[in-house]
Amino acid sequence: MLKVEHIGIAVKNLAASNDLFAKLFGQPAYKQESVESEGVSTSFFSIGQTKIELLEAMHADSPIAKFIEKRGEGIHHIAYEVADIEAEMSRLKGEGFILLNEVPKKGADNKLVCFLHPKTTNGVLVELCQEIRA
Numbered sequence: 001m002l003k004v005e006h007i008g009i010a011v012k013n014l015a016a017s018n019d020l021f022a023k024l025f026g027q028p029a030y031k032q033e034s035v036e037s038e039g040v041s042t043s044f045f046s047i048g049q050t051k052i053e054l055l056e057a058m059h060a061d062s063p064i065a066k067f068i069e070k071r072g073e074g075i076h077h078i079a080y081e082v083a084d085i086e087a088e089m090s091r092l093k094g095e096g097f098i099l100l101n102e103v104p105k106k107g108a109d110n111k112l113v114c115f116l117h118p119k120t121t122n123g124v125l126v127e128l129c130q131e132i133r134a
């Protein structure tokens with residue numbers, strides 16, 4: 001793994017949280033994007049070498065809605081950048097980690113992503129992400 005690419009934070013109200021985090025960081029989000037397949041609206045803030053991703057549920061069936069229902073707002077996942085997502089997925093599978101998707105899927109911010117089940121990672125939802133190369 002190359003670095004912590006971003007930290008995902010589940011929020012109830014993206015517009016309100018965009019204002020809050022813009023004040024916290026002293027700069028606005030550089031992008032907003034919805035990922036229909038995941039049922040989430042996201043925004044991204046750039047902080048030095050890493051990013052903060054805010055996630056709001058688009059509907060009640062969204063994994064983010066379920067997360068907030070169970071655990072409240074807060075840190076939802078940590079995303080690690082990898083050079084070759086398929087190689088890393090098969091390596092981690094071999095190490096006994098449970099992958100939540102068997103093939104990489106298209107995530108926000110021009111990334112291929114794969115999530116690891118938190119029960120195999122000490123309760124932390126882990127995202128692997130790889131930049132989609134043109």
Ligand code: ZN
Binds near residue numbers: 006007053077079127
């Ligand atoms: Zn993420």
